[in-house]
Amino acid sequence: MATEQMDGGRALIRALEEEGVEVMFGLPGGAILPVYDPIIDSSIRHILVRHEQGAGHMAEGYAQATGRPGVAMVTSGPAATNIVTPLCDAHLDSVPMVVITGQVPYAAIGTDAFQECDTTGITMSVTKHNFLVAEAQDIPRAIKEAFHIATTGRPGPVLVDIPKDIVDPANPRSAMEWTDDVEMDLPGYRPATDVDAAAVAAAAELIRAAERPILYVGGGILKARAAEALRQLAELTGIHVVTTLMARGAFPDSHELCLGMPGMHGNFTAVTAMQESDLLITLGARFDDRVTGRLDGFAPDAKIVHVDIDGAELGKVRRPDVAIHGDCRLAVEALVAEFTANGTGDADRGAWRSRISGWQERFPLAYEAWQPGQALKPQYVIERLRDLNPDDTIVASGVGQHQMWASQYWTFDHPYTWINSGGLGTMGYAIPAAIGAKAGMPDRTVWAVDGDGCFQMTAQELVTATVEGFPIKVALLNNSYLGMVRQWQEMFYEERYSEVFLSKDVPDYKLWAQSMGCEAMRVDDPDEIDAAITKANEIDDRPVVIDFRVMAEEKVFPMVPSGATNSDLVVPPSQADLPR
């Protein structure tokens, strides 16, 4: 067995190289300093961010676009606390990510040393697992275990906290012996994979018998790389598919069986088809409150088949009639094999199909036409972006109205083209996530769809994009408001607008973007939209920001009000009087 004397800092970088890490995002500081020295000689490209939160979201965007784990490295104390938000975001959206934090020297832990914080304690509830490494010799194993845990089972973020003394070559505690075969020691970690054949057969029976089945598809399908298997299952059975906010692109929007996004701002047909269904075939989804609306009124007649790799999701919210605990791709492939061998049954679904097509005809996504004198229609901006970009464009989004419009009006025909913060709802996610996606997929067009509230939270990472050479494009849907909060205040707080107006004049987004090295444009007139997008797409040597001035009064519809059931979906005013 080959062994080599080295220090913990070099061993850490070597261990990352052995895991196949090509890009990492980070910002150095005191406690992590010794690990930054060997980066100079490493094959890993390090992207220097402007704020540690940016590093975390970039690692997430990289992971969401590529399927490979994102890696971020920051120092101790405030850097560690700054990356807590991305960790929590990745935890809720099951994003594989490894975060390395510096820590004060081992002997100083617990003394309130400079830039000390209890990083593993703080991040315990927002990571899949975390480690505080005590000895240099343990570094390679901790890194191997971190990547294994982050990428297997239900993926998630893992944090590795590294005290300075075990990576500092000047400290004898950093001496260690590198060996090529490090064994993991995880006696309590046994992620489920295989699926139970009897459960698959029972699920197939329910599916054959169902007259109003719906494939309720969540982000787990993407995590399981199961989009192709899902397509086979849908086409073989002829069952319609809804794709949740986390699953947009897992099934092509332009497919005749695709009903689009369900949930609080889902389209009428997706929401109503789930609500009226007699069988929800739930694949890697978790009955999130944004999908179910008021739980006791959700899909009252539906039996549930629930496939999830995380056993704790089975029965957490809605009791399944058949639970399949395991990998989504294996489960879907097993169902395809079962239906191929033994047929899909002869349930009569003609009436169901005509009800669905009736809803689709009567209740398409809709907004009122633009009138002269008005600011831009945000939905129209998204439609033009969609139509003027290649269909494999990656779209990253912040959180709020612009996120919902992007999800509604874009046509997602490919998996891993939609990157957003679903579970945590992290404002400011778009720009760093788009940079991470571009780092992982440099040949693809990457657009960040952002709001002005979000933009002001993480815009500084456009400096990172310029300096590090990531020519992302930002479509800023600027309505001068915290738009989603404004919408709730208009609809549910009697138009009493409290602390939601930002400013019409400051900042000057065009000047700001230019100062960060971006090409910048401002668009007020609908006739200028196409030219601006076309110009943005011709620029590939720096980031582009387009400040689209959109209507503040525009609201996201349909909408299930908080506390209402999905049967009480509020449709746009133009559809309010139509028979359901």
Next chain:
Amino acid sequence: MNINDPEYRYHTLVVTVENKSGVLARVAGLFARRGFNIESLAVAPTDDERFSRLTIVVDLESSPLEQVIKQLDKLVNVVEIRELHPGYAVERELMIVTVGAEPDRRDELVEHLDRAGGKVLSVGADRMMLSLVGPPDRVDDFEDLLRPFGIVELQRTGRVALAVLDEDA
């Protein structure tokens, strides 16, 4: 099983965890975050130094047992969870208690103690320190008996438990 029946409201889990720093915090943190209530908790190393064993009595009024077990199982340091059904577990708890014991009432106190199978640990001028090991309900009963004497200080360990041996095995 009716969990509203007081007998079944509390359920015992015997959880084997890796003997690493912070593991108890992970378990306690999980219970706090998910809103699970712990009725009692006992922790000690096992015969294998790599592992510790937690005996956790869970209050099922706060959340279904299935969720508690599944969420615990997701903790990477949790190696094994055994669920001890009420009635199929041998449970023991240790109580140490200091009670008022004026000379004229000592005989009565010692009589209670003998009947319960407890021990005298220390005797003072007007107080006695006693201990009792037994099933939790018997420890409860004994505590009630002592109350009229005046409990000065009392400490219970929380229960530990193992499954009843199978006679057929």
